[in-house]
Amino acid sequence: MTTQNITEIAFQIILYAGNGKSNAMEAIQEAKDGNFIKSDKLLEAASEELNKAHDFQTQLLQGEANGEESPLNLMLVHSQDHLMTSMTVRDLAAELVEIYRNK
Numbered sequence: 001m002t003t004q005n006i007t008e009i010a011f012q013i014i015l016y017a018g019n020g021k022s023n024a025m026e027a028i029q030e031a032k033d034g035n036f037i038k039s040d041k042l043l044e045a046a047s048e049e050l051n052k053a054h055d056f057q058t059q060l061l062q063g064e065a066n067g068e069e070s071p072l073n074l075m076l077v078h079s080q081d082h083l084m085t086s087m088t089v090r091d092l093a094a095e096l097v098e099i100y101r102n103k
Contacts, residue, residue, distance in 0.1 A: 010079035016053035021086035024093035031100035
């Protein structure tokens with residue numbers, strides 16, 4: 001895989017991870033306002049976006065497992081950091097929604 005391909009995949013990971021993180025943060029706000037149907041839909045949307053990001057990550061992992069060289073660049077490192085952080089935000093948002101729901 002070329003550096004350009006890796007960078008393009010990194011941008012896709014950043015895009016979908018960012019969307020997922022935004023949805024998760026919105027879910028918290030909706031839960032604070034007592035809009036649990038909306039917050040549940042936003043958490044579902046967050047998971048869908050993060051799954052898309054994960055699919056791009058899986059492409060890279062499968063390529064490497066098949067012996068393809070993957071040049072490492074800063075954009076790829078940033079995308080991985082962004083994805084893991086966004087997944088953590090989604091997980092914590094789900095917990096916060098439950099706390100607000102059970103208040």
